[in-house]
């Protein structure tokens with residue numbers, strides 16, 4: 001069977017922040033190490049991915065640093081190479097976590113800055129060996145996107161993942177500004193590349209069946225297996241029973257070959273206007289990506 005792109009571990013539904021735009025169905029549920037280890041070993045032995053890719057998401061994954069280290073250690077003891085991705089709000093990256101990440105360039109950190117400056121990490125995460133910014137674009141900050149891009153570039157970040165806010169209603173004027181800002185950004189990025197500055201745009205290499213979420217072997221906090229991590233969202237949480245394909249405690253019973261039309265589920269699980277708005281901003285993002293190819 002084809003190797004799935006990546007293993008996605010939902011480390012926790014907890015977060016130390018409470019962003020107004022947060023799509024996560026936040027709760028105290030968290031992934032125990034024993035289930036995480038089983039999932040990692042099964043993913044590596046059963047799928048033999050090359051390269052192996054493990055995404056650790058939440059909530060805020062660094063609320064359980066021991067789990068993060070356990071996942072990395074388990075993977076690296078069972079395969080010669082593995083790439084890790086962790087999305088974080090950065091606020092819990094203290095001296096200890098920072099020094100660990102400096103020694104593990106195979107862990108890609110995607111830092112999502114909180115809109116309020118006072119909720120930002122004290123350490124400059126741009127000094128980590130493998131890091132980038134998740135730049136959230138909302139109807140409120142859309143006029144400042146290129147400005148924010150330059151600000152983070154000046155702080156030393158050279159990796160960017162542009163994330164227009166989904167599940168919200170954008171009016172026509174806001175969409176026009178978004179498209180305009182994307183045009184400006186693409187010109188800036190090309191010019192900077194022409195001058196030899198290598199800027200990594202994550203959007204160029206990420207694709208999936210739904211906006212925002214990712215396809216892969218998704219392991220929930222209790223070992224339940226899914227094929228897309230949209231189930232961690234408060235918008236789709238209620239669909240878990242319908243979308244579950246098994247539990248990693250019983251891998252031989254997981255319906256790995258089951259085909260679920262996530263794009264259709266995405267469409268039918270929100271009101272028409274919000275879906276249409278989400279599609280429009282997602283199309284603007286795709287056009288931006290095409291300008292960069």
Ligand code: SF4
Pocket residue numbers: 015016017018019021022023024058059060088089112
């Ligand atoms: S940091 Fe992320 S997970 Fe935490 S509240 Fe904000 S958006 Fe949600």
